[in-house]
Amino acid sequence: MFSQLNPQLIRNLERLGLTENEAKVYVGVVSLREATAREVHELTNVPRAKIYEVLKVLAKKGYLEVRQGSPTYFRAVDPKQVIGKIKDEFINCAIEALDQLNELSYELPKTSPVWCIQSEWGIKNRIREILGGVKEELIVFSSSPEFLQEFEAELKKLEKTCRITLIVNELERFKLLPFEFRETTKEFTDFITNIVIDGIRYDEEFFIIADGKESIGVHSAGNKREAVVIKLPVVCYMQKMIYDRVLEPSFIKKDLKSV
């Protein structure tokens, strides 16, 4: 039998906490609706010697029902119930863990001025956190419409409550986004997309300065994305200056004298 037991499903069940054999056997019994150990073995290729133990475990967990006899028959409990139970247990566990973690922070937020974030999720998460904290002014640079679009909703919301300056390297590529953009000078564009340090080429994709005191920049080095959070007001001011100078002359005066 090569019924092949959707390996994706097996992997999902493993991630829900079953062992590989448990997953296979449960899927087998669900497929067969009602089956003997041998039938499950033939469908799943789990060694017959192992089946019995696994079936016992699953029955004890409440995922299977049993009809004693020779051979013994097994029947799967409705997947909705089973997955639901697993989910509930997991959620409880998550809630408990979160409570316990929140009790840990004895010390005051020793907030350090520079941090580097390596995961995609972490980067976006942190950007949202910063956007959520903006009070008055926000300056955004982006060279990637796709990346910027991720935060469209947040930015739209902020537009109502604070001054936003959106700077991009090519107006053309951003025209589908519902914002008013300013363009950088050609020199800056060339510069920013071609920074090489120690043989590694950096590509600045995104940059935010929030209220002139907190910044996060996203760049890719090689094929890896990375973000740097900087909270030093001085650094941010310098960076802000750079962006000021980098805007096309026509935009500079009318907008930035108010700062």
Place this chain on the structure above:
Amino acid sequence: MFSQLNPQLIRNLERLGLTENEAKVYVGVVSLREATAREVHELTNVPRAKIYEVLKVLAKKGYLEVRQGSPTYFRAVDPKQVIGKIKDEFINCAIEALDQLNELSYELPKTSPVWCIQSEWGIKNRIREILGGVKEELIVFSSSPEFLQEFEAELKKLEKTCRITLIVNELERFKLLPFEFRETTKEFTDFITNIVIDGIRYDEEFFIIADGKESIGVHSAGNKREAVVIKLPVVCYMQKMIYDRVLEPSFIKKDLKSV
């Protein structure tokens, strides 16, 4: 340092998918708010040689932020975010698994007449399922107020739509429950709480007959609970007869002649 890292928390995080060392290190960094590898090592007792790899993994997963340097510093991402992410991924996984499981049932419900359930959860789950399917008549026997109470809500609801007969072995012990009970004869009580088969003593705790065609009985054998589901109309009729005979005479006639 014997700060002892709440072992319950470590276990919870393990159940959420971290390894033991990952859990310890994450908790360590959350506790310290911002720390070097060595500090984490000293707080958690995870071998220093292992710390670096673990920290890297956690950073890549987005649970930590990094400040490069010598020594490198690490900072924990807000637990709410981290646990939230883990939870979301798990839920997605559960949903996907459920969809895939639901696609499996090629065959018609080969529903067999006799099944045995070994897990506490499975038993209660199945009882609720049966209660949910009752159309006209329900007969319940119980010798355990605690167990019966579990289904108080479901029974209250059913009272409105169908005939319910609740039979108990000692009225006294059930008087706190908001139902009208009937009592079994003393002989039956003695009989039911003292069945010995092959040297094992069985204790019938609970029994339901739904619409005269489906029954589930819960008994404990030794210190294990077990339930048997029977869907044979004949067997159920016999069982119903037994219960009819078992009621105190005063109750029998006025209620059961209508059946």
Place this chain on the structure above:
DNA sequence: TTTATTGTTACTTTAGGGGTAACAAATGTT
């Protein structure tokens, strides 16, 4: 009685995670 099937047991193998020791590289100290 023979044969096949069911269920059990004992053993091997493998992989992942954890622990230890030793070393190179970077930093600090005299």
Place this chain on the structure above:
DNA sequence: AACATTTGTTACCCCTAAAGTAACAATAAA
């Protein structure tokens, strides 16, 4: 500059859970 300390890495061992294998008793079927 020489030395000591700390940081970060590597290689190795150990243990365990889980998977795979093989052989055997108990039961049912022929």
